[in-house]
Amino acid sequence: MEIEKEAITSLDVARRAGVSQSAVSRAFTPGASIAADKRERIIAAAEELGYRPNPLARSLLRGRSNIVGVGVGYLTNPFFTQTLQLLSDALDGAGLRLMLFPAQGSTRPEPSIHEILHYRIDALVLLSVSPSSTLTEQCRRAQVPVIHYNRTTPAQDASCVVGDNETGARAIAAHLLAGRHRRFAFMAGTADSSTNAQREAGFTEYLAERGAPAPIREDGAFDFDTAMAATRRLLLRKDRPEAIFCANDTMALAAITVARHEFGLDVGREISIAGYDDVPMAAWPGFSLTSYSQPAAFMVAETLRLILSLRTDADRHEQVVAQGSLVVRGSTRPVGA
Structure with a gap:
């Protein structure tokens, strides 16, 4: 009797391949130790059954979701559109995923606390969003580090990446x-x-x-x-x-x-x-x-560095100030004109 795809688990793959369930887990874990022939047998069995590992469930077993929440209040601002693209690429390169929390509008002045805690994000990056004391406290209790991007904060338990x-x-x-x-x-x-x-x-x-x-x-x-x-x-x-x-x-x-x-x-x-x-x-x-x-690429690189460091040392907070430069074009009168 064929196993229905929605019911397929790693145990089903293990039985089909004639291996242990832990071997299936190692086969789908980059860098894990497993013999090449055994990995090939497991992958073949998984493809035959239509099995796809659940990366979120697997990461949660290790105590992390590998998801970074991003709250943004000005999606119409090209600077933040650029930042989101750079941040998405940077997180992807680090094996992390971005989850967007829109935070603009009269009914939603900040990212939803319920949603943030529900998804068990590893960190929260706020792009020019001023969090309420409630949000800050809820994140602290949930041990979710907060990084302020393009904003400063008087909070002692938050990090910032800002321009000068x-x-x-x-x-x-x-x-x-x-x-x-x-x-x-x-x-x-x-x-x-x-x-x-x-x-x-x-x-x-x-x-x-x-x-x-x-x-x-x-x-x-x-x-x-x-x-x-x-x-x-x-x-x-x-x-x-x-x-x-x-x-x-x-x-x-x-x-x-x-x-x-x-x-x-x-x-x-x-x-x-x-x-x-x-x-x-x-x-x-x-x-x-x-x-x-504002050097968006540098600011995003520093944000990623803080995310990775805070995952291992939640008490280490920094304020990074990025240096920019004046770009003179035709919209202003020339010097001495």
Whole structure:
């Protein structure tokens, strides 16, 4: 009588191949010790029966799921799209799998605690998501290490991988001042964002140190449509700014769109617009956006390093600060112009 595929187990394979159940387990475990002829006999029996090992069940027997949860709040931001691709590839190369937890929207301000604990993830990476104290405590109790990506946290039991936001913002301020601008604006992201706060502080403080006026402030919420509306408000002012620094590239691309197509301004001559992250779209000729780059590949590599280290030493926490660089393109006035 043929065994139904849905009922097939490693014990069925062992019986068909005439070996022990542990031999079947070794045959499907990379690097495990087993004779070549025995492995071939087991694989043949498994193919005949239609057996497929369950990697999740096998990993849980060893006390790990090999799944890394990733909570992301801004899937529309190209920087995080790029990060997710790099992180997925890096985890795959390490034998780990990524499970995405969307964390945006009024009904879901953070990844679901129930889902995180249900899947017994080995670590949780938060991409610009500010966790509540409840989420942090639940992860601590479940012994799930948390890594904050592109955000800092005051928590002592969490690790961070961030860009050098204040240095980047100061570099943008220096560049805009060198272009002989006199009126500045800062387009902010969300109020709870540590990256936004650091970029705003660096930009504003550098201007103040050089005797320049404080920048006009508008909220763009890291969102394209919101940033378009914020740009309209800025450009309708009597004291319209000559230079706008947006806290990320998504808002800067929106600002360029409005300035150029709604107000007919020559971006890079009549008004300068700079962003932050240096996403791939920033280099497109239609935008040619001056931006401060964040080294996503390095940041992802450091995130993977932390994930692997925390799996063996959950009490070891680090804050990694990645150095970026100013990328000058046509959206800002040349130095000394």
